[in-house]
Amino acid sequence: MHExxxxxxxxxxxxxxxxxxxxxxxxxxxxxxxxxSNVLKESLLFSYKSITENTALENSSLNIEILxxxxxxxxxxxxxxxxxxxxxxxxCKSNSISVVGGDELIISSIQLKTKAAEK
Numbered sequence: 001m002h003e004x005x006x007x008x009x010x011x012x013x014x015x016x017x018x019x020x021x022x023x024x025x026x027x028x029x030x031x032x033x034x035x036x037s038n039v040l041k042e043s044l045l046f047s048y049k050s051i052t053e054n055t056a057l058e059n060s061s062l063n064i065e066i067l068x069x070x071x072x073x074x075x076x077x078x079x080x081x082x083x084x085x086x087x088x089x090x091x092c093k094s095n096s097i098s099v100v101g102g103d104e105l106i107i108s109s110i111q112l113k114t115k116a117a118e119k
Contacts, residue, residue: 003040006105007047011057013107023056028111034067034102035083041066065108070101 010029018026033039041064048062068081075094088095 002038003043004047004051006039006044007051010048010062010107011051014057014060014110017110018112020056022112024059025112026057026060026110027113028061028063029107030063030065030109030111032065032067032104032106032108034104035069036099036102037105039105067102067104069099071097072100073097 010031014026014029015023033041033044044064045062052058052060068083069085069087070079070081071087071089072079073089073092073094074096076089076092078089078091079100080090082090087097087099089097
């Protein structure tokens with residue numbers, strides 16, 4: 001289960017990006033995860049919740065956006081996205097394509113709680 005090590009890496013990045021006295025203010029960590037990254041969303045959420053228990057990040061959460069697979073046709077040069085694992089061009093139907101995205105794992109932002117939300 002590599003989701004546990006991914007969760008640990010997310011925490012390391014958050015710890016290095018947010019001032020230590022403000023870690024308890026972290027509300028949401030927004031992630032963009034490509035469909036080809038082979039990350040199981042529910043396992044990542046479970047791992048994150050488990051390892052942040054009794055830490056400054058205990059009340060924070062992960063917000064995960066799954067990104068589609070991006071392909072580019074080598075025949076007609078059309079770019080498109082798909083959530084299928086059958087790769088062919090939707091325009092010319094060629095199966096001569098290049099995968100150009102969909103394996104990302106990006107922390108897109110870290111949201112802190114506002115003063116009003118703390119009360």
